[in-house]
Amino acid sequence: MNILVIGGGGMVGVKLINRLAKDGKLGGTPISKIIRHDVVLSPPPPASAFPIETLIGDLSTPGEAEKLVVLKPDVIFHLAAIVSGEAEADFEKGYRINLDGTRYLFEAIxxxxxxxxxxxxxxxxxxxxxxxxxxxxxxxxFNTPLTSYGTQKTICELLLADYSRRGFFDGVGLRFPTICVRPGKPNLAASGFFSNIIREPLAGQEAVLPVPEDVRHWHASPRAAVGFLIHAATMDTAALGARRNVTLPGVSCTVGEQIEALRKVAGDRVVARIKREPNETIMKIVAGWPRNFEARRGRELGFKAENSFEEIIRVHIEDELGGKIA
Amino acid sequence: MNILVIGGGGMVGVKLINRLAKDGKLGGTPISKIIRHDVVLSPPPPASAFPIETLIGDLSTPGEAEKLVVLKPDVIFHLAAIVSGEAEADFEKGYRINLDGTRYLFEAIxxxxxxxxxxxxxxxxxxxxxxxxxxxxxxxxFNTPLTSYGTQKTICELLLADYSRRGFFDGVGLRFPTICVRPGKPNLAASGFFSNIIREPLAGQEAVLPVPEDVRHWHASPRAAVGFLIHAATMDTAALGARRNVTLPGVSCTVGEQIEALRKVAGDRVVARIKREPNETIMKIVAGWPRNFEARRGRELGFKAENSFEEIIRVHIEDELGGKIA
Structure with missing residues (x-):
């Protein structure tokens, strides 16, 4: 089985490839090759029993999708996108990368x-x-996105469903929760604080909380994200019928509950590293975000997330900190 | 006020232009010019107190949208599309005309x-x-279209909402009911029988009913369709907020109720011209279609349809038959 990971250099892409390299197979079928594709791919590929090829390129460049499809991968993970803030700041770039790039891929297939x-x-x-x-x-x-990013994702979902219905490919669209705890450095994304207030204190650093503690949001760990992708690639898609896009399960909790979970796992000393600095701009953005989902269908289809925010923190400590708290 | 009607040669486009020519104004503002655009525009323009210009062209040809936008119309009615059956039969043509054409227009603006x-x-x-x-x-x-046509319309709705939110134009998307009674010759569209079984008997002709009488569907007259367009062009769009697409009111009735309304308006002699010829293919297509809508928001926003199917028949007799039944 040949696997293509578009956006293979991103946080989730790297973790997916690491997991596939470790498993050596997908859904019981041995992996013969992984092709990872991205605009930049700095980390070397993980050790694996099969070759991992690296292709550098931009999916939104005409002709690029054809170069990938000619390799006839059996499974294509399409994770490439620019994030919400960038798609809002640069209208043309957002539509080019998040919409046209995806459509080029679907058309090439x-x-x-x-x-x-x-x-x-x-x-x-x-x-x-x-x-x-x-x-x-x-x-x-219904889908009434309030950002260009959300609009582009919704349009790609619709295309995915129509191309699947037509029999051009066998597609599954996954509506990821906010991935938390995001490893790496704090970034300027408006949603960054949900991860920052956990990751930084656990690493001995201070973190800024820009919103009140009653803000509620929808989370899943990076490990759960990889699990979603693998389940989607191995499930019987007949269960989806014509409705190819799935709202995934997650953990709904308030910032206050996040902090209490952190206290339970790591104690007052770690929680004391969270500094409250209210930011009106971020509060306003966050007010338009989903807080909780029923996600019954996603669970019935076999997708699994964590059951509590405490579990999300423990996953982070295991996967990123080698089990140790600073 | 300059008005552009794209798809001005279609059934609704012609009726809209006739109405505007008769009114001489839109929302109280005198009309200075109408530009009608379509791939073919056979009927001559109606008599009017202002010029009606005719432009022949295909919106899905690159550069065509720019030619229209340079005329700086104050109001653009975009009615151009290929129908459901054709978009399903010709995948590329459907996406080119129904999606790319619309996107070219939005981008040109x-x-x-x-x-x-x-x-x-x-x-x-x-x-x-x-x-x-x-x-x-x-x-x-939620929107889970089961045709490429429905997919293309949903995508254009999303683009319309995002371009409006961004302030590039002031858009309103109208989810038309099935327009009934459609004037003209019977056509091969799967939905054609809803109109055929009324129009043909009223004109002294036989018509074929391919589905059982308990099939329920959602209708509005061509006159109501023109009313929807004019209301959308003159309403205060602040009432829409970010949700720019509206499910319009209509009449939900079964084929049996359509026939009883016809009997009430025109008698048994006319109803006897309906021949039952069950068609499995059409039954299967129709089974996937909406039957009824709440359409509360559309009504609250001031959109008006008929209140009964009898009223829809009477509108047809007034507008198309000069009040006379054969």
């Missing part, structure tokens, strides 16, 4: 011919929803 | 600059919904 029909796993986002919404968003709630 | 911000009225369709759905679809129900 459709035109490949010869009975080629790969599995395509596409990462969408809870940004396909926009306020106002009910406290817990049901599975049949 | 965005790039026009100089503070240009027209009102854009876009005709969408109840094909943005796909079975299974509740008996009456609520306003917040």
């Amino acid at each position: 459709r035109k490949a011919g010869g009975g080629y029909k790969p599995k395509v796993i596409f990462t969408s986002s809870i940004a396909v929803f926009g306020a106002p919404f009910p406290e817990a968003i049901p599975d049949e709630f | 965005r790039k026009a600059g100089g503070g240009y911000k027209p009102k854009v009225i876009f005709t969408s369709s109840i094909a943005v919904f796909g079975a299974p759905f509740p008996e009456a679809i609520p306003d917040e129900f």
Whole structure:
């Protein structure tokens, strides 16, 4: 089995490839090769029993998708995107990368011919929803995104469903929760604080909390994210019918509950490293974000997230900190 | 006020232009010019107190949208599309005309600059919904189209909302009910029989009913369709907020109720011209179509349809038959 990971240099892409390299197979089938594709791919590939090839390129450049599809991967993970803030700041770049790039990929697959029909796993986002919404968003709630990023993800979901219905490929769209605790350095994304207030204190650093403790949001760990992708690639897609896009399970909790979970896992000394610095701009952005989902269908389809925020913190300590707290 | 009607040669486009020519104004503002655009425009323009210009062209040809936008119309009615059956039969043509054409238009407006911000009225369709759905679809129900046409319309709705949110234009998307009674010759569209079984008997002709009488569907007259467009162009769009796409009101009735309404208006002699010829293919297609909508928001926003199917028949007799039944 050949696997293509587009956006293989991103946080989730790297973790997915590490997991596949360790497993050596996907859904019981031995992996013969992984092709990882991204605009930059700095980390060397992990040790593996099969070759991992690296291709550098931009999916939104005409012709790039064809170069990938000609390799006839059996499974394509499409994780490449620019983030919400950048897509909002640069309208043309957002549509080019997040919409046109994906459409080029889908078109290249459709035109490949010869009975080629790969599995395509596409990462969408809870940004396909926009306020106002009910406290817990049901599975049949409509998509009224309030960002260009959310609009682009919703459009790609629709294309994925139509191309799958037409039989051009076998697609699954995954509406990721906010991934938390995100490893690495603090970044300027408006959602960054959800991870910063856990990751930095655990590493002995101070972190800024820009919103009140009653802000509620929807989370899953990076480990759960990799699990979602692998489950989507190995599940029987007949269970999806024509509805190819799935709101995934996650943990709904307030910032206050995040902090209490951190206290339980790591104690007052670590929690004391969170500094409250209210930021009106971030509060306003966050007010338009989903807080909770029913996600019944995602669970029924076999997707699994953590059951508590405490569990999310323990996953971070295990996977990123070698079990140690500073 | 300058008005552009893209798809001005279609059934609704012609009726809209006739109405505007008769009114001489839109929302109290005198009309200075109408530009009608379509791939073919056979009927001559109606008599009017202002010039009606005719432009022949295909919106999906690169550069065509720019030629229209340079004329700086204050209001753009975008009615151009290929129908559901054709978009399903020809995948590439459907995406080119129904998606790319619309995106070219939106992009040409965005790039026009100089503070240009027209009102854009876009005709969408109840094909943005796909079975299974509740008996009456609520306003917040999700879009899971089961045709490429429905997919293309949903994508254009999302673009319209994002371009409006960004301030590039002031857009309103209208999810038209099935327009009934459609004037003209019977056509091969799967939905054609809803109109055929009324129009043909009223004109002294036989008509074929291919489905059982318990099939329920969602209708509005061509006169109501023109009313929707004019209301959208003249309403205060602040009432829409970020949710720019509206499920319009209509009449939900079964084929049996359509026939009883015809009997009430025109008698047994006319109803006897309906021949039952069950068609499995059409039954299967129709089974995936919406039957009824709550459409509360559309009504609250001031959109008006008929209150009964009898009223729809009477509108047809007045507008198309000069009040006479054969």
